[in-house]
Amino acid sequence: MCVPIAIDISRLGAREYTGTERYTYELLAALAKLDRFRPYTLYSNGLPARLPLLGPNVSLRNIPAPRLWTxxxxxxTALRERPALLFIPAHVVPLIHPPSVVTIHDLGYHMFPEAHTARRRLELELTTRWSLRAARHVIAISQTTKADLVHHYRADPARISVVYHGVQDHFTPTEHGQHLAPQLRQRYHLAQRPYLLYVGTIQPRKNLVRLLEAFAQALPHLEEPPLLVLAGREGWLSSAIVARTRALGLEHHVRFPGYIPDADLPALLRGALAFVFPSLYEGFGMPVLEAMACGTPVLTANGSALREVADTAALLVDPTNTDAIAAGLLRLISDAHLREALRERGLARAAMFTWERCAQLTLAVLLENIQLASFA
Known part of the structure; x- marks a missing residue:
């Protein structure tokens, strides 16, 4: 009988899913479809908020603890039950553990320390160093993250495999163009105006103050200005971003609808005039691909993994240059031919990223390291 592969699914206990939770959920769903015979044990801290459809070869072990669960x-528990391998899709390898593979998503705390509390920076620094040392192998979600790990921590590149995210199947274009259902317009206070959409945590690293300043700079040049919708849950120092909106006199042009449920997100992306994501640093940039998959033209930053993911399918701007962001916004808003070209290139680019392929490559890494562990 095969020894199970163990997977840490503690991220699925979150009430609202963002990057690491979505990665864990979608990868688990794709693995369940791909491999229906090899046994898997899923370890959770409390019952998950939701789970994908799983086969009879997958069992759930709920081992709750209020603190220091990992x-x-x-x-x-994993050491005692001796799985073939422990896979941690996000964050930290336990201090005592069986042979393990961990996914490291980004080094945002290292690139932009001011976007985190001092305590959180120290925690992330120590856990990243530990996971790099303790794991048998590391999965990075982009070449950018791999290069950052090698550069900042002198990690062995031979021990790091790059496996890109995919795009969920419900992020698709529509035949109705930018039509948005009236109930969604009412729910998110969008009136009957076109809108630019950002989706992500409201925090300084996302470069939203510069985006607001660039939007204010562009407004006088627009006869019928769109709304700017900044969607996402509040993060570290989000109050300064809201305050800057008021200081610029943008209250009637900017919306902060909060976290967007998965059920509403594709429709809001499809209905947007363009998707704007000039983040200062990303380990991947999943919202960019989701917008492209919906047929929405994208403006994003020309650095970090965003350039790597978007390639030539987005309008790339210098995220540190407010004038450049403003010029990009004006081009997108005023040039229908540019938007159509970006739409076509974006659809083609997004089609290259699937969760099926992510699962295939991830499983290959896991199986290779199970084999290596058996000879150790």
């Missing part, structure tokens, strides 16, 4: 519960 080190006090996951590690000792």
């Amino acid at each position: 080190h006090m519960r996951l590690g000792p």
